[in-house]
Amino acid sequence: MSCILVIPAAGSGTRLEGAVPKAFVELAGATLLQHCLERALASGAIDAVAIAAAAGWEERAREIAAAAAAAAAHRATDEAPRAVPVLVTTGGADRVASVAAALDAAAAAFPAARVALVHDAARCLTPPSVFARVVAAVRAGSEAVVPVLPVTDTIAAVGASAAESAEEGPGGSGDGTAGAGAGAEADGVRTGAEADGVGTGAAVARIGAAAAAAGPNAAGPCAGGGVRCEPLDGNVDRTGLRRVQTPQGFALPVLRAAHAAQLADPDPSATDDASLVARLGVGVDGVPGDERALKITYPIDMAVARALLEEGA
Numbered sequence: 001m002s003c004i005l006v007i008p009a010a011g012s013g014t015r016l017e018g019a020v021p022k023a024f025v026e027l028a029g030a031t032l033l034q035h036c037l038e039r040a041l042a043s044g045a046i047d048a049v050a051i052a053a054a055a056g057w058e059e060r061a062r063e064i065a066a067a068a069a070a071a072a073a074h075r076a077t078d079e080a081p082r083a084v085p086v087l088v089t090t091g092g093a094d095r096v097a098s099v100a101a102a103l104d105a106a107a108a109a110f111p112a113a114r115v116a117l118v119h120d121a122a123r124c125l126t127p128p129s130v131f132a133r134v135v136a137a138v139r140a141g142s143e144a145v146v147p148v149l150p151v152t153d154t155i156a157a158v159g160a161s162a163a164e165s166a167e168e169g170p171g172g173s174g175d176g177t178a179g180a181g182a183g184a185e186a187d188g189v190r191t192g193a194e195a196d197g198v199g200t201g202a203a204v205a206r207i208g209a210a211a212a213a214a215g216p217n218a219a220g221p222c223a224g225g226g227v228r229c230e231p232l233d234g235n236v237d238r239t240g241l242r243r244v245q246t247p248q249g250f251a252l253p254v255l256r257a258a259h260a261a262q263l264a265d266p267d268p269s270a271t272d273d274a275s276l277v278a279r280l281g282v283g284v285d286g287v288p289g290d291e292r293a294l295k296i297t298y299p300i301d302m303a304v305a306r307a308l309l310e311e312g313a
């Protein structure tokens with residue numbers, strides 16, 4: 001039951017603010033794509049790879065794949081690591097389109113494949129053990145498997161008016177990220193990012209029993225004195241939440257059906273492949289993720305990744 005690895009690597013890396021597309025940014029002497037491939041190949045769980053690269057970067061991706069295969073041979077625990085074929089396609093306008101392009105090419109080129117992994121080039125330090133774990137779960141019968149971690153922060157819901165202004169108002173980008181106006185992403189991942197010094201100003205969230213009792217937006221003007229803030233609707237029970245990582249593993253026909261359905265009836269809010277599969281009514285199983293599988297998104301993530309590499313990641 002052979003396994004193809006699909007790597008969406010065609011993103012521009014706007015939030016990372018690098019000079020080249022994110023997968024080709026260097027981290028400690030190797031590109032993110034190379035780090036990613038080395039660890040995936042070292043798992044011994046991959047039989048073929050399909051990479052979606054940004055237009056104009058396809059040849060560079062091929063070179064990196066060759067270098068990664070050589071490096072993986074050193075990293076692998078197998079005595080004689082297999083040669084794994086790699087194909088490179090041109091990515092699409094968004095992550096879903098890039099995955100779909102690489103998946104179509106891989107399914108045509110490797111017709112014997114029965115399992116597919118989809119893995120962000122941006123999660124470049126994901127250890128080989130996570131790939132092995134996800135593939136093992138699919139081989140054991142799960143149709144869709146994702147690595148997950150518990151949520152460690154308190155999670156609050158954004159008030160309706162703040163969510164609207166994040167999408168439409170000043171500073172909102174319309175793609176789910178709030179810009180300078182709120183200093184936060186509408187999906188909650190970066191709420192308060194400015195408060196830790198990452199951004200340019202102070203972000204203050206109004207929350208607490210009084211605000212909750214009063215209801216959303218009922219406690220008067222939110223912003224004042226140059227301090228930016230956003231109304232919150234109260235906390236969400238985090239015990240029932242998980243952070244979802246990649247690689248995400250699927251029975252190949254299920255993943256292909258999910259992308260066909262997305263093409264026919266796009267859900268613009270879909271942020272990963274498991275959510276596309278879930279739309280078909282297929283159950284998604286979680287296996288333990290790994291903090292080293294962090295997604296390089298902002299410049300601060302590069303600093304974390306460098307530190308992890310120094311510790312041997």
Ligand SMILES: Nc1ccn([C@@H]2O[C@H](COP(=O)(O)OP(=O)(O)OP(=O)(O)O)[C@@H](O)[C@H]2O)c(=O)n1
Pocket residue numbers: 007008009010011012013014015016022023052091092093094095098099119120121122123295296297
């Ligand atoms: N058109 C796109 C957009 C994203 N990706 C890939 O999807 C993964 C997750 O995307 P993200 O981390 O958001 O990357 P970018 O889209 O490059 O980031 P940004 O939103 O900051 O531009 C990355 O490996 C990225 O290369 C892709 O293949 N094709």
Ligand SMILES: C[C@](O)(CO)[C@H](O)COP(=O)(O)O
Pocket residue numbers: 095120244245246271272273295
């Ligand atoms: C697929 C993913 O990495 C799972 O956490 C994530 O959804 C990608 O999000 P992005 O905004 O495209 O980086």
